[in-house]
């Protein structure tokens with residue numbers, strides 16, 4: 001190709017190569033300039049300047065994910081290499097996912113990924129396709145050359161997915177085949193998060209795929225030590241924890257899933273608060289309704305936030321009991337101050353309903369903890385759901401009576 | 405987990421020491437250190453810590469462990485009461 005001329009301004013403001021347009025043909029140039037040799041990459045045309053050229057790894061219909069910073073070529077395969085440092089965008093998506101905002105969109109495409117520059121001998125770490133699980137793992141792999149096999153767990157974390165069976169033997173065996181892992185690595189070992197053991201039978205995996213499962217640590221934060229200690233974990237790495245931070249991050253989701261039912265419940269409360277000696281009174285909706293809402297909100301905070309936060313401090317083994325204690329602690333002073341004018345019946349009514357709510361929500365928190373047994377939860381529920389129901393009905397009745 | 409103890413004396417966990425071959429797999433998968441390996445046999449050291457996740461029973465190569473596994477989640481149990489176990493889901497992702 002000839003060295004292009006400096007170029008001239010055309011009427012639309014873009015710069016065109018004068019030489020490329022033979023005289024007399026300018027009206028049909030768009031059609032005859034089809035030879036790629038005639039188009040120069042660095043010449044800006046109408047509109048925005050041209051971006052960088054397409055990467056050789058781009059495929060029609062696919063886009064390269066922001067957490068992928070390159071590709072590792074091994075044999076005929078090119079495997080996406082992921083960043084081991086989380087970007088501000090990743091942190092935002094973590095916060096959104098933790099707050100239950102658009103949670104269902106935090107999926108990672110299942111399949112094989114790489115960190116660093118792994119080869120046939122590098123370890124293979126298996127995880128779930130929930131973005132948070134994936135992020136937790138890759139940020140612990142700075143400086144580690146490894147393969148990451150992401151299973152399709154429908155965007156659910158390892159622990160919950162293993163309980164549901166989506167982080168399970170079948171999916172693992174299937175994903176091993178589809179990722180053609182056996183043609184990429186020379187060893188036959190895969191490291192699974194220990195909490196996946198609820199869904200995966202190592203024996204079956206070996207039988208069906210030939211791969212040996214090695215149980216990794218419970219927490220991603222121990223993965224480097226685990227790899228460094230010749231893939232062995234001590235008791236501490238093998239045991240789940242439920243620290244204050246681990247509990248606090250769960251609270252936003254607990255609260256977010258309550259917003260809708262709470263709104264309905266609040267409307268019903270306002271409605272009931274209007275009932276009084278004059279059949280129905282609009283001012284009572286405000287006078288009686290607002291203190292009632294404040295007390296019930298305290299019940300929600302007590303059950304969905306305070307109980308999880310103080311889980312190890314509150315007395316009682318049953319979560320419902322912890323919920324009763326925190327419920328009374330928050331709702332009683334609130335009712336006394338804001339609804340004291342309704343007398344003993346009114347205050348008692350509100351505290352009963354708020355405490356029932358707190359106890360119920362606390363009981364529901366069992367699902368978010370890693371130590372409650374289903375037999376225990378069922379026992380607790382059979383004992384406390386009747387109590388919660390009675391308290392709600394009685395409380396509502398007292399609240400109604402207090403208006404007369 | 406020693407800081408947290410849930411309702412005691414309810415776990416359905418059982419171990420048949422006769423059948424156990426002492427492979428140690430249960431000590432590796434249990435997230436509550438319920439088992440310990442002594443003299444090539446597994447022993448239940450802390451039954452009340454068991455949360456019935458079923459990992460040990462699923463991974464014991466000789467089926468020496470039985471437990472009725474499940475999810476210790478009230479929302480899930482309510483749903484399974486209402487809709488039947490096959491349709492129940494728990495809200496936590």
Ligand code: SF4
Pocket residue numbers: 419423424425426427428429430431445446463464465466467468469
């Ligand atoms: S997994 Fe089974 S065979 Fe192996 S040590 Fe435990 S009980 Fe014994």
Ligand code: SF4
Pocket residue numbers: 417433434435436437438439453454455456457458459460461471
């Ligand atoms: S069921 Fe789970 S918690 Fe209980 S002993 Fe087995 S692995 Fe441990």
